Amino acid sequence: MRKLFTMILLCASVQGTLAQASPDNGSEKIDWRDARITDVGVVVSQVERIIRTDSITGQRDTTYNVYPDEVVWQSDGTDVFDSLSVCNAAKARSRAKRAPTQGPTAQSGNLMSDYLSGFSYYVFSFDYPSIDADGKEIMLSAMCACPPKGKTVNNVVLGTHITITADRERPSTHFKNYDADDWGMLFSLAAGPKLILNGKYQAIVLAANIGSGLLNIVLPGIGALVQLGLTAVEIEQIKKAAGYHDYDYDLVIMPDYEGYGLTVERAHPYLYQELTARQCVDGMRYGKSLYSNDPALKYIRGSLRSDYRCFSCGYSQGGSVAMACHRFIEQNNLGSELHFVGSICGDGPYDPMATLMYYMQQEQAGNPMGMSVVLPLIVKGMLDTNPYMLCHTAEEYFRPEFLETGIMDWLASKKYSTTDIDNLWTNYAKDHPGAINYKSAHVSEIMNDECYAYFTKLYNDNKNTFTSAAGIPLPAHRGLIEDLHFALASNDMTSGWSPSKSIQLFHSKGDKVVPYVNAERAKNALGNKVNLETAKNGQDHGDSGVAFFKGDDLMDLGLKRWLNLRLYDYVTSICKGNY
Numbered sequence: 001m002r003k004l005f006t007m008i009l010l011c012a013s014v015q016g017t018l019a020q021a022s023p024d025n026g027s028e029k030i031d032w033r034d035a036r037i038t039d040v041g042v043v044v045s046q047v048e049r050i051i052r053t054d055s056i057t058g059q060r061d062t063t064y065n066v067y068p069d070e071v072v073w074q075s076d077g078t079d080v081f082d083s084l085s086v087c088n089a090a091k092a093r094s095r096a097k098r099a100p101t102q103g104p105t106a107q108s109g110n111l112m113s114d115y116l117s118g119f120s121y122y123v124f125s126f127d128y129p130s131i132d133a134d135g136k137e138i139m140l141s142a143m144c145a146c147p148p149k150g151k152t153v154n155n156v157v158l159g160t161h162i163t164i165t166a167d168r169e170r171p172s173t174h175f176k177n178y179d180a181d182d183w184g185m186l187f188s189l190a191a192g193p194k195l196i197l198n199g200k201y202q203a204i205v206l207a208a209n210i211g212s213g214l215l216n217i218v219l220p221g222i223g224a225l226v227q228l229g230l231t232a233v234e235i236e237q238i239k240k241a242a243g244y245h246d247y248d249y250d251l252v253i254m255p256d257y258e259g260y261g262l263t264v265e266r267a268h269p270y271l272y273q274e275l276t277a278r279q280c281v282d283g284m285r286y287g288k289s290l291y292s293n294d295p296a297l298k299y300i301r302g303s304l305r306s307d308y309r310c311f312s313c314g315y316s317q318g319g320s321v322a323m324a325c326h327r328f329i330e331q332n333n334l335g336s337e338l339h340f341v342g343s344i345c346g347d348g349p350y351d352p353m354a355t356l357m358y359y360m361q362q363e364q365a366g367n368p369m370g371m372s373v374v375l376p377l378i379v380k381g382m383l384d385t386n387p388y389m390l391c392h393t394a395e396e397y398f399r400p401e402f403l404e405t406g407i408m409d410w411l412a413s414k415k416y417s418t419t420d421i422d423n424l425w426t427n428y429a430k431d432h433p434g435a436i437n438y439k440s441a442h443v444s445e446i447m448n449d450e451c452y453a454y455f456t457k458l459y460n461d462n463k464n465t466f467t468s469a470a471g472i473p474l475p476a477h478r479g480l481i482e483d484l485h486f487a488l489a490s491n492d493m494t495s496g497w498s499p500s501k502s503i504q505l506f507h508s509k510g511d512k513v514v515p516y517v518n519a520e521r522a523k524n525a526l527g528n529k530v531n532l533e534t535a536k537n538g539q540d541h542g543d544s545g546v547a548f549f550k551g552d553d554l555m556d557l558g559l560k561r562w563l564n565l566r567l568y569d570y571v572t573s574i575c576k577g578n579y
Contacts, residue, residue, distance in 0.1 A: 030282075032289035035128040037296050041073040042080045043120040043145070043187070044090040069184070071123055080122070081299050121190040121249075122146040122300045125172045127262055128286035130279045133269060133385040141261030142283045143172040143183075145190035146291060146300055147249030153291075153304045155575055156338070158284040159186040159254040160314030160321035162545070163270075165377065165421065167414040170260040182315055185549040185567060189250040249302070250571075251291060255283035264414055270381025271317070271352060273491045277324035281334065284310075284325075309575040310338040313567075315545050316514060319348025323493045323503065323522075330500055341577065342502035342529075344570045346548035347541060349514050351521045352378065352488040357466040358515040360459035363443045370512030370540065372441045373421050376407050379484070388487040396480055397451045405438060454481040467520040471495060494525040501529065502577070504570050508535035508544035 046069075052061045070093070072078050072086050079085040123146065127139045147153060161171055162182050171183045258279055259268025269275050291297060292304070312322040312329075326343035329335055349355050359369060369375070379397055382389040394408055405428050410416050416424065422439040429437035436445055444452050462472050474489055475482040503526065507519035516534075523532045535547050551566040 030285050030289060032286060032293045035126055035286040035290055037290060037294055038125045038127060038141070039073050039075045040080050040122070040124045040296065040300075041071040042086050042122050043069050043071055043191075044086060045069050045120050046090055046094055048094060069120055121148055121187075123187070124290075124297065126287060126290055128283055130258075130282040131275075132258065132266070133272065133275055138258070138266075139262055140255060140258060140279055140283065141170075141172050141263070142253060142255040142287060144254070144287045144291060145187040145252040146297075147190050147251070147302050149300050149302070151249040151302045153251045153302055153308060154248055155189075155250040155308060155571065156284070156288055156304070156310040157186065157189055157250050157252040157571075158280060158310070158312040158322070158325055159183060159252050160280060160312060160318035160325065161254060161257070162315055163317040163377070164260065164417070165373070165411060165414070166417040167260050167264045169417060170256040171254040172256050172261050182318065182545065182549070183254050186254065186313065187252050189567070189571065190252050191249075251288065251304075253284045253287035255280045260414070267384035267412075268381065268414075269385035270377055271320070271349065271491050272381060272385045273320065273324035273493060274328065275385065276321055277328035280312075280321060280325050281328055284338070308339055309341045311341050311343060311571070311574055313344040313570075314348070315346035315548050316348060316541065319345035319514075320350050320493055321348075323348060323350055326499060326501065326503065327493065327497050331497060335501065340501060342499075342504065342574050344504045344506075344567075344574060346506045347508060347511050347514050347544050348493075348518060350493040350518045351471065352491055353472045353485070354466055354494075354517045354521045355515060356455060356488065357459050357462065357472065358517050359443050360455055361463065362512070363456075364459075368440045368442050369446075371418065372425075372438045372446065373407075373411075373418050374513065375443070375446055376402075377411060378488075380408060380411055382484065382487040386487040386490065388483045388490065392480065392483060397448060397484060398446060399448050401435070402438065402446050405435075407438075451481055451484070454485075458485075467517045467524065469525045471521065471525070494522045497526075499526055499529045502574055503530045504574055505530060505532040506535065506548050506566075506570075507532065508537070508539055508541075508547070510535075510538035511541045511544055513541035 053059070054061070070090070072080065072089050072093075074080045076089065078089040123143060125141065125143045127141050129137055130140050132138045159171075164170065167173070169181065171181075256262070257268060257276060259266050291301065312325040314320075314322040322343045322345045326340075329338060329340050334340065359375075362369070376394070376398065379394060383392060383394060394403060405425060407421070407425075410421055410424060425438045429435045438446070443455075447455070458472065459466070466472055471492065471494070472489070475485050478486075503522070505519050505522060507516050509516045519532055519534075523530050535544050537543070537547060539547060547566070549567045
């Protein structure tokens with residue numbers, strides 16, 4: 001039986017240093033039979049080739065449609081272990097999605113269409129046991145990406161995903177590229193030396209043809225496919241330049257987080273870092289154990305290298321969770337068991353108080369928030385699960401007219417993405433003359449007067465030091481707004497520990513959603529194990545995410561940058577101990 005912890009409601013005066021009820025150390029041995037695989041699938045890469053022959057001139061024209069990788073699940077009635085079955089199922093889906101060809105008969109006569117389908121890697125979804133904020137056992141859901149059959153696992157990756165507010169966005173429900181979801185890029189680590197890049201203005205290299213001496217390059221949005229005849233030596237030169245090796249296949253495990261997937265009816269403990277870290281580390285341990293032991297995966301299982309490396313990696317909320325997992329693993333002596341080497345963290349809210357101080361700084365400059373949904377999402381997460389906040393309500397912190405939009409119900413429903421919520425706010429403002437469109441609002445339009453005054457004073461008193469190692473001082477006593485302050489500070493990842501393994505940070509100075517002050521604070525507070533790379537292009541949060549995975553200057557390193565991903569560079573460096 002797993003150990004449980006007791007949640008203590010801290011609705012009395014604070015004594016001594018800041019404390020937050022925390023999960024048990026989670027270091028006991030696990031049994032993979034306590035978890036269960038719910039589905040197995042294979043990720044399929046597809047290109048549709050369309051050949052049109054002009055019925056008058058006989059001129060042939062060939063075009064290519066590139067489809068995003070998708071999962072063909074065993075539950076779809078497909079035998080995922082049979083390549084022909086999988087390819088036929090994928091082709092049928094693509095035919096159904098393709099719109100009828102338009103245009104004059106003379107231009108589209110003698111139409112021939114076929115599909116170039118190939119395996120990328122296997123996936124499986126699974127449920128696993130962990131604990132909730134009350135210390136009770138719960139089952140959570142996750143997804144794991146596995147190398148192609150027979151390939152050896154080089155690294156084990158704990159992938160931690162970005163902020164989501166709709167259940168349909170969770171990792172275990174579907175698969176898309178990072179243009180829609182970040183886990184597409186993280187899962188691509190399972191594909192090995194595939195030389196694949198998916199996204200605008202970047203090449204997709206179909207590795208299925210590498211072995212035959214043909215390098216196929218597809219340019220999305222342009223529709224052109226260039227086939228280059230290459231010698232074996234040239235192919236090896238390209239692979240070497242891109243930093244790939246035949247053993248570069250990773251096992252990538254991505255939990256859904258509590259509140260999504262299997263636990264969609266429960267509240268998501270947003271930015272409750274220690275609890276989320278415990279749950280995610282549990283997910284990684286069970287996912288790795290299932291891969292190694294469950295008979296259901298016998299067909300696709302590969303061995304783990306004896307010297308495999310493990311690391312956590314994520315962007316945005318996933319960046320802070322990756323760092324929280326790093327801290328949890330070190331503080332609970334799990335590093336040796338997991339072969340843990342560090343974390344790779346992009347544009348994460350490592351210090352919620354520093355983030356809020358940035359918002360107050362922007363408020364005084366007359367600027368609205370970059371993403372208004374952040375404030376209610378943070379406060380809701382604290383109200384639902386943080387021990388400092390369990391005796392409070394949203395009405396104590398927000399303006400009534402802000403809550404009247406329905407924001408808390410939208411977040412609780414798990415039906416709406418952040419983009420959906422922006423649209424709901426826009427429509428609300430249209431339907432209610434005089435109402436504010438909270439899609440882009442000021443902090444003063446969201447917080448009530450008491451809350452706004454407290455954090456304004458806190459910023460004015462600490463505006464020259466809030467990114468330093470010292471950070472923001474704690475309140476001297478409990479109180480309505482002070483409890484929110486304590487709750488935010490209890491999830492500061494930049495204090496209370498000193499990492500022994502490397503942390504690779506990436507952050508954009510142009511990020512208005514999760515500001516650069518988070519990276520400054522982490523760098524100043526956590527010491528020489530932290531390496532900080534500042535984004536070259538200074539883009540805002542969404543575009544900076546693309547740069548984190550793909551690189552923000554494709555030409556500065558020539559062929560290597562063109563074919564490779566920044567993520568692969570980080571993985572190589574952290575696993576070799578270069579940071």
